[in-house]
Amino acid sequence: MQETYEQLIFIEGVDTEKKAEYLVENFSADEFCESKARVWLETHFEPLLEVTDKFNRQSVSYQLSKKDILHSWLKYKEGFSADLVNTLLDEMNVPKNGTILDPFFGSGTTGLVCQMRGLNSIGYDIMPISSVSIKAKSSVMDYDIGELENLLREVRNLVVPNNYSKKTEYIKITEDAYPPENEIFIQYISDWRDESDYSEQSKNLLTLCVVNSLERCSYTTKTGQYLGWDYRSPKVIKANKEREASGKKLLPKKVVREVIADAHELITEELEHVITEIKLIQKNNMEANTAHINYVQNTVLKELPLLEDNSINGVITSPPYCNRYDYTRTYALELVYLGLGEQGIKDMRQTLISCTVESKSKVEQLEEYYKSIGEEDRFINIKNIIDNNNVLNEVKNALNKRKDNGDLNNNGVIRMVEGYFTELAFVYAEIYRACVPGSFVAFVNDNVRYGGEVIPVDFLSSLFAEQFGFKVKKVYCLHQKKGNSSQQMAKFGKVSLRKSITIWEKE
Numbered sequence: 302m303q304e305t306y307e308q309l310i311f312i313e314g315v316d317t318e319k320k321a322e323y324l325v326e327n328f329s330a331d332e333f334c335e336s337k338a339r340v341w342l343e344t345h346f347e348p349l350l351e352v353t354d355k356f357n358r359q360s361v362s363y364q365l366s367k368k369d370i371l372h373s374w375l376k377y378k379e380g381f382s383a384d385l386v387n388t389l390l391d392e393m394n395v396p397k398n399g400t401i402l403d404p405f406f407g408s409g410t411t412g413l414v415c416q417m418r419g420l421n422s423i424g425y426d427i428m429p430i431s432s433v434s435i436k437a438k439s440s441v442m443d444y445d446i447g448e449l450e451n452l453l454r455e456v457r458n459l460v461v462p463n464n465y466s467k468k469t470e471y472i473k474i475t476e477d478a479y480p481p482e483n484e485i486f487i488q489y490i491s492d493w494r495d496e497s498d499y500s501e502q503s504k505n506l507l508t509l510c511v512v513n514s515l516e517r518c519s520y521t522t523k524t525g526q527y528l529g530w531d532y533r534s535p536k537v538i539k540a541n542k543e544r545e546a547s548g549k550k551l552l553p554k555k556v557v558r559e560v561i562a563d564a565h566e567l568i569t570e571e572l573e574h575v576i577t578e579i580k581l582i583q584k585n586n587m588e589a590n591t592a593h594i595n596y597v598q599n600t601v602l603k604e605l606p607l608l609e610d611n612s613i614n615g616v617i618t619s620p621p622y623c624n625r626y627d628y629t630r631t632y633a634l635e636l637v638y639l640g641l642g643e644q645g646i647k648d649m650r651q652t653l654i655s656c657t658v659e660s661k662s663k664v665e666q667l668e669e670y671y672k673s674i675g676e677e678d679r680f681i682n683i684k685n686i687i688d689n690n691n692v693l694n695e696v697k698n699a700l701n702k703r704k705d706n707g708d709l710n711n712n713g714v715i716r717m718v719e720g721y722f723t724e725l726a727f728v729y730a731e732i733y734r735a736c737v738p739g740s741f742v743a744f745v746n747d748n749v750r751y752g753g754e755v756i757p758v759d760f761l762s763s764l765f766a767e768q769f770g771f772k773v774k775k776v777y778c779l780h781q782k783k784g785n786s787s788q789q790m791a792k793f794g795k796v797s798l799r800k801s802i803t804i805w806e807k808e
């Protein structure tokens with residue numbers, strides 16, 4: 302029997318003084334473009350904006366998870382914290398046997414917190430890292446400690462034979478990412494694991510430990526849009542030689558980390574760490590419940606339309622931000638390690654929700670897909686709402702005007718922004734359909750600015766949500782504002798860009 306929801310929630314006093322700082326007055330630098338629709342939108346949702354201390358930069362990022370038992374097993378910089386999921390769940394009053402959806406599962410924070418609270422969850426993500434992570438963490442109660450201790454002992458004592466010279470795979474953008482002894486050890490331990498008799502569960506745990514070590518064993522660092530390279534790497538040394546020969550300025554002496562970790566030592570340490578936590582969790586029976594995590598490694602755009610109507614009791618998620626960050630570049634080491642080649646990475650880039658300047662439109666694919674599942678009418682309805690959204694249309698026009706004026710440093714931004722909101726609107730519409738009445742939906746996101754044009758991601762998303770039937774309950778805004786990019790600031794001045802958590806209800 303479905304339990305009734307208690308009356309809530311998400312209603313508190315609002316500090317109007319603080320709020321003023323977070324409202325945007327000028328959406329278009331130098332009033333170069335029309336901003337009527339965005340100004341209207343700001344007024345429309347302003348009463349629901351709440352500057353809050355409930356969440357902060359640490360809780361909406363991976364920072365808090367660094368020390369969290371279980372959540373620290375994968376350093377997923379794009380993740381949010383268990384703390385955030387717990388705070389939201391406390392307010393959502395999900396029924397006991399309820400199911401929470403996180404369509405952008407990442408390292409699986411939402412699913413794991415739900416599991417600890419006895420709630421079922423559904424998660425999607427396209428990256429295999431997500432799959433390895435969730436398999437390893439969700440089976441924490443099932444590991445055989447004796448087997449893991451043997452595994453640790455063997456890993457600690459591994460010696461690469463003198464005649465072993467295989468190296469871990471590279472693609473062009475990851476070439477020579479590891480010092481020679483690491484590129485060999487990473488391959489060796491992987492071959493050794495595959496040939497060993499350990500259970501699939503233990504092998505997967507070791508895979509996670511390798512994945513979690515790769516960046517620190519390499520000359521690279523995740524910088525957001527790209528992989529950053531250390532000046533001591535063969536790649537930068539070679540590039541600098543060529544630059545010197547042709548009289549070009551040398552690349553800056555960037556040090557990504559003082560010491561590039563030894564792969565053998567680091568992987569062993571990671572394994573020790575996870576085994577210590579597994580023992581602790583098993584001893585305290587911290588996870589003793591039967592809640593189920595249903596994870597599917599696929600694009601949300603194909604999975605959500607298949608969800609049954611009224612089958613979900615809440616959503617907690619954070620999609621990729623509209624910020625040009627390319628997961629397939631920053632996670633290239635991990636993706637290549639998990640078997641993706643040159644083409645696999647390119648395909649994945651186009652499967653990501655449009656968040657890079659290389660993203661191409663997915664509208665035709667979406668139309669075909671909806672036809673193939675007999676839901677063409679649904680496609681048409683959603684697409685009509687998107688096409689008639691006057692705020693999105695204003696943003697698109699403004700960006701085009703900025704392009705003609707030479708204000709965009711990459712014109713791919715226009716296609717990215719259009720794709721981003723189009724795809725997310727499909728996500729919002731499908732979530733609405735799949736939610737049981739009374740469910741709450743929380744999306745964490747950042748506002749952005751391109752070419753001097755502010756794009757209010759939080760309010761624009763909420764407008765779509767409203768158009769699909771949700772009641773917008775609250776837009777929590779963090780105290781700290783998101784920094785402007787230095788280029789934008791120099792050219793167009795400073796504006797406040799909110800970092801928000803939007804809360805919608807299907808009444």
Ligand SMILES: C[S@@+](CC[C@H](N)C(=O)[O-])C[C@H]1O[C@@H](n2cnc3c(N)ncnc32)[C@H](O)[C@@H]1O
Pocket residue numbers: 377379380381382404405406407408409410411425426427428431599600601602618619620621622628652653654
């Ligand atoms: C901001 S992260 C979510 C992090 C997560 N909340 C956590 O705590 O680890 C966004 C995730 O969306 C995933 N993603 C991007 N495009 C996707 C798509 N089309 N379908 C499913 N997942 C996608 C990315 O791989 C990334 O893991």
